Amino acid sequence: MSGWTRQWTLFTLVLLIAHILLHVALGLGAAAPDLLMVAALLGARRLPTAGAAGLGFFLGILADTFAVTGFGATAFALALVCGIGSLSQDFFEGESLIFNGIYLLAGAILATLLADVVSGRGTGGFLPGTLGVFGAAGYTALAGSATLWVYRRWAGLRA
Amino acid sequence: MAVLVLALFVLVLPEVYQAPLRDALRGTAMRPFLAVQARFASRSRIGDPARLKAQRDSLLALVGAQAALAEENRRLRGALGLGERMPATFLPAQVLRIGARGAESTFMIDVGADHGVVVGGPVLAPEGLIGMVWGVDAKFAQVIDWTHPEFRAAAMTADGETYGLVEPKRGRFREEDLLVLTGAPFHSDIRPGTRIVTSGRGEQFPRGVPIGTVTGIDDADTGWRKSYLVRPVARPEGLIHVLVGRATGSVDLTSTFATPVPPDTSFPVLVPPPPRQPAPAPPAAPRPDTSSAPPATRSDTSSASGGSGDRP
Numbered sequence: 001m002s003g004w005t006r007q008w009t010l011f012t013l014v015l016l017i018a019h020i021l022l023h024v025a026l027g028l029g030a031a032a033p034d035l036l037m038v039a040a041l042l043g044a045r046r047l048p049t050a051g052a053a054g055l056g057f058f059l060g061i062l063a064d065t066f067a068v069t070g071f072g073a074t075a076f077a078l079a080l081v082c083g084i085g086s087l088s089q090d091f092f093e094g095e096s097l098i099f100n101g102i103y104l105l106a107g108a109i110l111a112t113l114l115a116d117v118v119s120g121r122g123t124g125g126f127l128p129g130t131l132g133v134f135g136a137a138g139y140t141a142l143a144g145s146a147t148l149w150v151y152r153r154w155a156g157l158r159a
Numbered sequence: 160m161a162v163l164v165l166a167l168f169v170l171v172l173p174e175v176y177q178a179p180l181r182d183a184l185r186g187t188a189m190r191p192f193l194a195v196q197a198r199f200a201s202r203s204r205i206g207d208p209a210r211l212k213a214q215r216d217s218l219l220a221l222v223g224a225q226a227a228l229a230e231e232n233r234r235l236r237g238a239l240g241l242g243e244r245m246p247a248t249f250l251p252a253q254v255l256r257i258g259a260r261g262a263e264s265t266f267m268i269d270v271g272a273d274h275g276v277v278v279g280g281p282v283l284a285p286e287g288l289i290g291m292v293w294g295v296d297a298k299f300a301q302v303i304d305w306t307h308p309e310f311r312a313a314a315m316t317a318d319g320e321t322y323g324l325v326e327p328k329r330g331r332f333r334e335e336d337l338l339v340l341t342g343a344p345f346h347s348d349i350r351p352g353t354r355i356v357t358s359g360r361g362e363q364f365p366r367g368v369p370i371g372t373v374t375g376i377d378d379a380d381t382g383w384r385k386s387y388l389v390r391p392v393a394r395p396e397g398l399i400h401v402l403v404g405r406a407t408g409s410v411d412l413t414s415t416f417a418t419p420v421p422p423d424t425s426f427p428v429l430v431p432p433p434p435r436q437p438a439p440a441p442p443a444a445p446r447p448d449t450s451s452a453p454p455a456t457r458s459d460t461s462s463a464s465g466g467s468g469d470r471p
Binding site for chain 2: 023
């Protein structure tokens with residue numbers, strides 16, 4: 001395992017544990033960003049399509065652990081969106097924080113809507129639902145950009 | 160592509176096949192985090208002693224009243240030569256909030272199969288019904304509250320005149336969520352303010368647990384049935400402790416919750432009015448406010464006409 005792969009795996013693990021700590025151990029809910037989605041979407045840009053879909057599926061299954069209805073919906077949505085995210089490497093080149101922020105925003109909106117549609121989970125009325133999806137996706141994108149910045153500082157210092 | 164097919168396969172699996180996978184993940188990967196919250200919650204919530212004490216006292220009162228009833232029931236059944244009925248004991252549990260997607264309208268409790276909690280068991284707040292147990296593992300259980308789309312409860316008016324099924328009705332925002340009493344006969348006339356309690360039918364929930372208060376008519380299917388909006392007595396947002404039924408069964412908790420029958424639905428025609436000292440009006444004359452008063456309740460008319468529905 002190369003140094004870069006080891007660093008990225010560690011980064012993904014930290015995001016995964018932080019997400020579960022914030023959402024399950026502390027029960028913060030929407031107050032905490034969706035770091036699982038950040039880990040899946042950022043990882044997808046660095047993996048081949050099959051690997052990205054597999055990462056999305058694994059993280060999605062973990063996210064669905066407490067879902068009463070629609071178990072597997074997030075896994076399906078993240079597998080699909082991460083697969084698309086991996087394919088996007090061929091069409092979009094960019095490592096800037098702004099590009100990654102927009103990529104995270106689009107990916108989070110698509111994954112959330114897809115998961116809601118296939119699971120049949122309603123989000124209340126149209127306006128609160130829309131605000132909820134876009135607001136949460138924006139929050140995820142901001143948090144993802146911040147963690148990516150921290151990761152780059154850390155990786156740069158380690159390299 | 161294979162991963163997508165696998166994901167789709169997991170998604171469309173029946174619940175009975177999904178449950179082991181979900182339970183395995185909860186029992187292994189998630190258990191340490193749940194334990195952390197249980198420990199964290201028990202420490203941090205000590206900081207609000209007044210609220211904690213109020214909820215504890217309410218729950219203790221419920222348990223105490225139930226114990227007295229159980230004792231009385233046991234004595235009476237013994238006197239009648241009847242065997243012991245399946246006990247419906249309740250145990251206190253701490254509420255653990257899960258902030259994961261898909262877990263909206265649910266919460267975890269820190270008791271599980273090891274403590275005798277079973278799927279479908281009733282979950283009560285000090286004010287009344289709050290939800291039911293949806294999934295159980297050894298140490299924890301998952302509860303759906305009444306705002307969850309899968310929640311249903313057999314219900315009736317407090318006077319037992321009208322029966323139906325209570326289900327959630329989503330508002331635009333979570334704070335606007337209400338319950339709906341569906342399946343009431345079209346000729347029923349449940350007035351606003353009437354209390355709704357569990358009926359005990361189907362033996363899912365104990366009988367007589369308060370659910371809410373009717374606020375008005377929600378819908379009326381032409382000639383068949385009516386639906387009534389019900390404002391719940393207990394809201395799940397601020398819960399810290401609950402009582403969990405260790406078994407489902409036909410138990411009557413009406414006296415435990417001390418749900419008096421409201422005067423507008425309490426068979427008023429069967430109770431003679433108290434004699435008045437002065438007699439300002441002749442006995443045959445109608446009461447002065449009759450013309451402006453709302454029409455007679457269903458219990459009035461049904462009692463006068465010999466009852467309706469499944470009453471003889």
